Amino acid sequence: MTVQSLYGVAALVAGGIAYLLPFLPPWLVTIIADVVFGAILLAASMINTIVLIWYERKLLGRFMDRRGAMHVGYAGLLQNFADGLKLFRKNTYKPREADSLGFYGGPTAYMVSSLVIFGILPISTGWDNGSLPLSLLLALVIFSFAPLFIFLSAWSSNNKYSLMGGMRSAAQMIAYEVPILIAVVAVVVLSGSFDLTTIVSEQRNYWFALPLFLALIVFVAGMLAEMERIPFDLPEAEAELVEGWNTEYGGMLFAFFMLADYLRALIGSILIVLLFLGGWTLPSYVPAALTSFPLAGIFWFMVKTYLVFGVFVWVRASLPRVRTDQLLRVGWMRMVPLALVSVLIAAAVVAAHCLPVLGCVPGLGS
């Protein structure tokens, strides 16, 4: 069967479904629409993740006075697809004493739990999977599954380095959940909603990054810890723990971890954009030409997301790794108080209704 005939079959099926749509019962149409939407979302998130890796490699290259990937595709754009194919072809090896369920289930669950979040995050007006009233909470809850799966796969791979990495990972992620959630509370107080779409639309006059700058800092630091990136990448500190909790993983299982890590990095950047940087909107006083072209929402959303991720890359290129005890001390003794202060600031802003320079938010009942 040639590629052309594959395309033909796909077009036939799609055309058939499209032709049949008016005659199908509504519940079936909903299911088909959801499946198609999910497939598009899956493809978009995976491609974005891979492009994100390319983006990081190129940016890191520039920070380090080199050029990054250059050879496969234009400016190395296809390098990561090639790497992915290589990992796909490799044999996955399981240590004899490793526990099968945990060893294979851990990375799979980690990957799936990261992918699920993309179904919740709105991307632009009309590009959300239904407006869930508690979508922010749901996203954060699924986001915090990760330590469990990491610890599971670390423990079951029966390696001392993996176990230590898993312990560190669990300790770190759980410790930084707390300031992240408190910082999110500040956003919720200001916007009055747990719905991400509402939170974005509440930022039409000013971005929450301005009044809640402290919360933004706490959230970014917390996200760095959740993503396990430098300076908080100690669970996989390669200098002492070889590769930490994924020491024993190779081939596609390693690719799962790698992809899920970058998925989580992408989700973290998206959450920062949604909560603090106005999502797909620009403030209402910018010229309308900037926001009126087709797909402007998605365009600005992507630009912001990649810029935020660029900051993470910048941090990675310039900071050393901290130690576990230092990390936990900073988490509990600096981040939590800062987050609490930012909640107070949010409450003060809500009480004052209007900010001196930035004006009022209509939703606050001014």
Next chain:
Amino acid sequence: MWINMGPQHPMTHGLWNLRVKIEGEIVKEIDPEMGFLHRGIEKISEDRHYNEVITLMDRTCYVAGIAWEHLYIQAAEQALHVTPPARALWIRVLCEEMQRIASHVMWYAAFVQDLGLMSPFLYGMRDRDLLLDHFQSFTGGRLTYEYMRVGGVRNDLPPGTTDRMRKTLDWLMDRFVEYDRLCMGSEIFRKRCDDLGVLKANDCIAYGVTGPMLRSAGVRRDLRKDRPYAIYDQVDFDMAIADSADVTGRYLVRMEEMRQSVRILRQVVDWLDKHPGPVMAPNLPRWLGAPYAPVGREGYLLKRNYPKGVGLSAIEEPHGEANAYVVNEGGEHPYRVKFRSPVYVNLSAAHKYLVGYHVADIPPIMGSVDVCVGEVDR
């Protein structure tokens, strides 16, 4: 729980095994195992011509090859009663100081990589390449040079080397400022390195620890100052000293040493410009097998007539004090060659500066020791 850090582990920077007993994240006991890279260099040397041993010296320490050549050559010349010309001595010091910077830059790159800083690693490798380019221009090699000979050096510097050298030195001085900003300017770096791996002066002396580790504990001991060899008494430089005895101190000492090396190199380059001359001693015995040595009829000495001798040299190698002992019992080969590796001694005090710290502290501490396994195992 005992864990093996090594023989293949990112921390080791070579081939050795650090067995660590940990409770939680705290190091309770350590047990270094060395010898994975033993090649029997001292024994092989007994079976080689004097000039053939130089090849082995480059392999002894693969980041400071020419310093070890210098060490061996000094001992061999003493044993063979050969006096090299002045220009050769200055070129040797040029080589040694260039190698010191290259070695310290390499150390810097590896050390910050252990701390998770990736960009300075590449900066370090980039800047080291400049020095290696210089080495290549007059020795032909970038890592293993085989440049020094009993009685001098193999060939003179090609024209223009000194001018290119000055440019490189200026550029390097700017880069050192950048290095310092990236490390000492970073609060996380200071938090990771201050009061870490402390080895006090009396412990250093008791264990025979030398080099930057000793000087970081505040002990004024540098063979280039205390027992000047080659032409170190004719150049002007300061000894790099710190008094914190921790990882930061070692970092500061090495950084200062690089600046002092640049200072020495500038003087050496000026001297070399003003004093052309031969780089090999005349009248060398032909059986030394120096391929480029000018051997005259009058300088032809039969080896059975050659006087016996013993050579002992000590130099301040980038890692510490290295000694070489060469015995000439007559004949084409040295009768016995023995080296003292500074890193081996520095490593033997490991339990003093590792126990009690966190597992995460092991890479920076061992990085600050600057382990070169090639010379540890020899």
